[in-house]
Amino acid sequence: MDEDFTYENLNGLKYLNAVINETLRLAPPLSSVQRVSVEDYKLGNTVPKGTTLEFQPYILHRDPLNFDDPEQFIPERFVNPTHHPYAFVPFGGGPRLCIGQRFALNEMRMCIAKLIHKYEFTTAPGFKLDYFTGNFLLTPKQVLVNIKRR
Numbered sequence: 001m002d003e004d005f006t007y008e009n010l011n012g013l014k015y016l017n018a019v020i021n022e023t024l025r026l027a028p029p030l031s032s033v034q035r036v037s038v039e040d041y042k043l044g045n046t047v048p049k050g051t052t053l054e055f056q057p058y059i060l061h062r063d064p065l066n067f068d069d070p071e072q073f074i075p076e077r078f079v080n081p082t083h084h085p086y087a088f089v090p091f092g093g094g095p096r097l098c099i100g101q102r103f104a105l106n107e108m109r110m111c112i113a114k115l116i117h118k119y120e121f122t123t124a125p126g127f128k129l130d131y132f133t134g135n136f137l138l139t140p141k142q143v144l145v146n147i148k149r150r
């Protein structure tokens with residue numbers, strides 16, 4: 001069965017990839033990304049050289065101008081996506097885009113596909129997802145699930 005979990009097969013699992021993207025939209029692990037301007041730049045006002053600028057994937061991803069019903073978990077929106085390329089930036093963007101993006105996506109596809117192939121996961125009764133705050137990494141306090149062999 002292991003031979004079915006190839007790069008090509010995993011890449012072609014449209015709904016699995018949509019679920020991963022929708023999860024990265026609502027819970028981008030890196031909630032803010034910084035840049036320093038290397039020269040004066042006109043952006044409405046002039047941003048002087050040496051200014052630290054920050055964009056927050058978490059905020060962009062939940063902006064109703066970018067996504068309809070942004071607070072809802074709707075993987076289908078990533079099956080045939082229509083959003084602006086810079087409206088969804090869990091791995092950043094431009095020349096300093098996350099170097100591990102493909103590796104991370106592959107790893108997620110492989111682990112999730114193998115696990116749900118053999119086991120069924122449900123959230124534990126009464127469990128509510130909660131995150132540590134005040135950290136640049138979005139980390140859940142705990143994840144309680146029930147696991148059943150299929």
Ligand code: HEM
Pocket residue numbers: 028029030033034089090091092093094095096097098099100101103104
């Ligand atoms: C879900 C997993 C991951 C997420 C959400 C993530 C997210 C990000 C983000 C938002 C950036 C900043 C990009 C920017 O400044 O525009 C970044 C940079 C980076 N990431 Fe990741 N990352 C992940 C996994 C990984 C992995 C697995 C590796 C290495 C194997 C990695 C290596 C790096 C490196 C080296 C940079 C700096 C790139 C540069 O400045 O040129 N990341 N990542």
